[in-house]
Amino acid sequence: MDDQGCPRCKTTKYRNPHLKLLVNVCGHSLCESCVDLLFIKGSGICPECGTSLRRNNFRLQLFEDAFVEKEVDIRRRILKDFNKKEEDFPTLREYNDYLEHLENIIFNLANNIDVENTKKMVDQYRKENKEFIQKNRLKMSRDEEYLEMLIAEEEREAKSRRELDMIEVKNEKNKKMKNKEALIDELMFSDLPASAIVAGHNVEIMEEKTTENTAPSSMFSSGTSFGFSKADGKVPVLSDLGEEYIHTPCIFDMLGPVAPTEKDVINNGYLQNIREASDSDRGGGYESRMACQRALTEAMCGLFLDSENLT
Structure with a gap:
């Protein structure tokens, strides 16, 4: 990244870490200052290849290699018209041939191979499939619809979690405020030493936290409820035994020889x-x-x- 720089003014990102490189349809990059200088009238010529360019078509260069930036831009423009999906073809073979033809077009445009004939081919395809292209632009594929649904569901879940977290934080703040007010009132009106009042207050807070963290009594899938013994608070104790279960072995008719044990x-x-x-x-x-x-x-x-x- 330090070697990246503007080919016109020779400024690199090593000398200027805040250097912004812009790229246009030709794939050659220029720094923001050179773009403002050369395209002050809105249009101009690329210093590298002489291609006629417009100022409003420059965009921030995202990739280190300007050629990659050029190919990504070409692919984005071509896929707006070549937007057929697999379900639009009767066989998988025809769909693969279509993808191969699409990649050949992108390769030719990105590497300046037979550009004129390739552009004519793209224009001809655009004219012959104008209605189909417009229809596919308005219609999302099944995968895109499913992806949209998953994203929306994740956003709803994230929003719900954030709301619950905010409520929990708010309740915690209110509880701390009430405990603080109760401690102040007790310090003001009680005759006990302040150290004893603070110690008792801390014990009450710890007991509240212990009560909140203790799991409530539940029940087994059979409906038998269980709790915890008061002796140590750790050993589960059955509170309702119910009817005794009697195991009945399954009768398995193999309709064949007896299998070895x-x-x-x-x-x-x-x-x-x-x-x-x-x-x-x-x-x-x-x-x-x-x-x-x-x-x-x-x-x-x-x-x-x-x-x-x-x-």
């Missing part, structure tokens, strides 16, 4: 052709014996199924 899988050599579980696999809950038993169960399930006797 986990013990059979280990003792009968089933694991010889199974990849051994690594430490990371075991950390994620994977065991080779479990995978082997499940594969054998799935292989044997339904082998005795008779489709003719199905009702």
Whole structure:
């Protein structure tokens, strides 16, 4: 960035850190002072290439390489007319050919290759697809609509969070103000020593914070409520046991041979052709014996199924 500078006055960003470089359609950059000097009448010629330029078409250079700035500007102008989407083509092949043709146009204009014929091609396309171009400018694609919806939703959530934070901060300020006023009143009208009053006031504030941070009693998904014992305030204590749950084993009809048990899988050599579980696999809950038993169960399930006797 320190090597960037104006090609006319030779001022660099190293000498002047506040130097502003402007660029036009030709892709050559000039500093703001040189632009004001050369284009004082509104139009002029580029000192680098001699292209006729207008003052109001200069814009701030965002990229270090002026060629990149030129290509971005050309791409932005061309895409206003070549605005077809994938859904506008009957096949993916035609859409890819269209994108390739578009990139060839941008490449030719950015590198000054056959510029006149390329501009004629763009003008011809603009005339032949005038109605379609205007229609697509007014219509957003499905992706753009979805993106707009996500942005709007994020903005609403951010606004809601900011409002809640502001309310919380305001409530906290009001609470501190009330505690301060209560402390002042107590210091004024109480006969106790000031140190004892301040200490008692601090204890009350700490108790309030502890009460706010203590989670309220809740209940399990079955409806059984639970709380905390008063002895230590840490151990959950069931307050409503409800009816005793009786486990009933599931009846699984495999319609096939009985699958080997986990013990059979280990003792009968089933694991010889199974990849051994690594430490990371075991950390994620994977065991080779479990995978082997499940594969054998799935292989044997339904082998005795008779489709003719199905009702």
